Amino acid sequence: MDRYMFIDILRENLEKNKVTEIDDIIFEYEEHYNYKLEDGYSEEEISKKLGDPLFLATQYIENTNKEQPNKKFINITGIISLDIFVLLFFITFYAWIAVLFVFSTASLSIGLSLFLNLSPYNLIPYLPYWNGAVLSISFISLALLSYIGTYYNYLYLKQLLKSYFRFHNNVFAKTKNNPTLPSLPIHPKLSKKTSRKLRSIVLFSLNVFAISFILGYLVITITAKSFEFWHVYNWFI
Amino acid sequence: MKSQNKRGLIELCALALLNKGDYYGYDLSVIISKKIDIADGTIYPVLRKLKNDGFVKTYLTEGQGGPPRKYYQLTKSGKEEYKLEKSNWNMLVKNISVLLED
Secondary structure: OOHHHHHHHHHHHHHHOOOOOHHHHHHHHHHHHHHHHHOOOOHHHHHHHHOOHHHHHHOOHHHOOOOOHHHHHHHHHHHHHHHHHHHHHHHHHHHHHHHHHHHHHHHHHHHHHHHOOOOHHHOOOOOOHHHHHHHHHHHHHHHHHHHHHHHHHHHHHHHHHHHHHHHHHHHHHHHOOOOEOOOOOOOOOOOHHHHHHHHHHHHHHHHHHHHHHHHHHHHHHHHHOOOOHHHHOOOOO | OOHHHHHHHHHHHHHHHHHHOOEEHHHHHHHHHHHOOOOHHHHHHHHHHHHHOOOEEEEEEOOOOOOOEEEEEEOHHHHHHHHHHHHHHHHHHHHHHHHHOO
């Protein structure tokens, strides 16, 4: 008897005997063939040693229909209601990433406008150019910082989604008595090189931001001869 | 020995092996069929019964490139069951060997 005949007879009789999770059962026998074939046995020999598929199919009869349908129902309703809450959480998380991205882009455009001495649509209030140029450095480094923040949050969301998806599938697999896959970590795993690079950019831009922000305020204060320079340049009139 | 009696033995052997560590089904079938004269296929229905009784559970590992492997692992109640079956077995062997003495 060759492999396909054996599996065919087994499957047919399992179906006849109303055994559940037949694919899972067949999987074990397929694996058995794979390993034995690797060891150099022929399909005929393997089938002979496995025994009579008709007999094997009867061995599964007593094992079926012992699950508690109640527990299954609770598990499935539980995971579906959890899905709804988690979906809301993920939507919020997405929105947060969008906000971060817009914030970064806004900082970048303010920085560039100050640096290039532009005022698109007259949105940037008046400042002497050199004062604005110092501040522009701090805006650009802030943009860099929050772009990295956006990227990291995005990676985090991606990993969380993956991890939740695995958990969701495992719950279903468990109710169906199917084998589960190992759960996934919730933190994104960056390569050592990437995370080192990101960390040094973050530290650098944080320092530049702090220094140029303070320096900018000092320069403006000295130029305007007032701590409240915005009154000197009539920003709010 | 009749094949129906061997089923209980296979169960005991599988529990004993899984008490030492996790195995995949094929490994169990190879080890046990070396010790007991059975058809290779008989181990799989026994494993399924142990799983449905809640004595073992299965999990997959993501193989390197290959398909995932299905491992069997003893549960807490499986460990209890093993202890119980082991002492039953020892008692049985003692009693029967007394009977078999000429």
